[in-house]
Amino acid sequence: MFKLSSDGEAFVQSELKRYETKESAIIPSLYRVQKENGGWVSPDCIQYLSTLMDIPASRINEVFQFYTMFNKEPVGKFHVQVCCNVACCMAGSREMIDKLCEDYGVEEGEVTSDKRFTFTRVECLGACDKAPMMQVNETYHEGLTMDSAKKILRELK
Amino acid sequence: MAEVKILTEHYHDDNYRTVDGYLAKNGYEMLKKALKMQPTEIITLVKDAGLRGRGGAGFPTGMKWSFLPNNGEERYLLCNADEGEPCTFKDRMMMERAPHQLIEGMIISAFAVQSKKSYIYIRGEYFYAADVLRKAIKEAYDKGFLGKNILGSGFSHDLDVYCGAGAYICGEETGMISSLEGLKGQPKLKPPFPAVKGYLAKPTVVNNVETLASVIYILRDGVQEYRKNGTEKSPGTKLFSVSGDVMKPGNYEVPLGYPLKDLIEKECGGLKPGRKLKAVIPGGTSAPVLTAEEAYKATMDYECLANMKSMLGSGAITIIDDTRCMVDLLGVITHFYHHESCGQCTPCREGTGWLNKIVRSIHAGNATVNDIDTLCKVADNMKGRTICALSDAAALPVLSFVPKFRSEFEYYIREGKSQVRGISYAQMHH
Structure with a gap:
């Protein structure tokens, strides 16, 4: 059964009081849970949050399901999100993610066998002047070439 | 003509993002000035300056503010920093390089509309910008620019950052x-508009990052000076995010009414060697595409682009040269809107899916020429029938790409491959 750290629980409690309505704390709390649960939110986590926040699980679940940044399935330690919207496509991002998936031997959305990587296509991340780009967890990497992207991934610790 | 740096004057200075760096460039001076004015005076100034919303709709800001009812209810100010319109990246730069500029603009605006609480709603992916803002907000509290009785004026205001979690529709x-x-x-259905019933059903003003920052310079320069840039109906300068096939993509601040041709050829260094302009999307992917001929005649203001049956939108300009396939790009765009439809209105939920499905069937080589008309018919039926504008935003690219570049679509259907690139997209995602 999932449980937040005591810091995590304190965070959720403070978020519950931070906004005008306690439901506004759902998104920040889901972020926290996702972080402490290794990058995704399991059904277990929703039940846990429901009890902790005293908000029905169905209510938390509908918010969880709506937003793309909450992962519905496990992801690798490094979630590599490659923008495949207009400017990045024009700069070769589709070929880039295809090649990366091939190199790491996974389909999009799968976790590599060493649990290090998941590759996902995402929509515009607002870095179009430095296309193509990818976001690895919380960090943007812009102005990529195939080689620089590979190098960045190789060097991730 | 050339760039006119009003908002972006000090963006090259790394220290500008700290409160001391900002103060060194006369930061928060206009807040001091504003707090000595009457709130209605500021609203009148913004109205007279003709400032129009920089997020996409171009609605007059001062007018938006004056819609707030005088019923004694608590009012909220929300900064829309959910920058999600594809190919737009100006707000991100503003927040990362000049967080105090946004904060100052927000406090002045909050004072003008007499709001005690505001939020910056920032898209979830902008982790770094949100961090920069949080640090800056803390600095602003420490200096007494936020909190109780700001600079002894009797006006109190609290400002917080709220991060979204990945949803284009939250920019609406x-x-x-x-x-x-x-x-x-x-x-939500409008009316009631947010000004009357917004956040928690309380009167709420929602303004874009660039709009709120612009208020500072209207106060600083006065209406006449502010109006020296731009056109009668589109006053001031605006940030344009230029991406795609130019030598120097990036954000450029130019007066509204700036010729698109100059922006491409002077500021952005022109096209890549040997390439020819084919098309321009002038205001984010929702904006109807312009042909090269139209683009070379366009000026970047609200009225010129509206006259060309397109729009200025968020100021995101995507340059498309003659090596690009419009059948491919429309696939990327229709996929996006299908992915981002929130699903509550049938014409949008179903229509965005059908648009993408038909374009994909063209890519797969399974379409007939009649499907081109079906595509346009579906798009046409999606316009003006839904709660928000996403459905229209999905329809408009189709209704401009197809008629303006119809021969490329017909060629692909006939030959099973792209006229420009000579390849089939049957195996390609999107």
């Missing part, structure tokens, strides 16, 4: 309000 103001309320980010 009522979708954003739903999200901030802890709901799915689904837009």
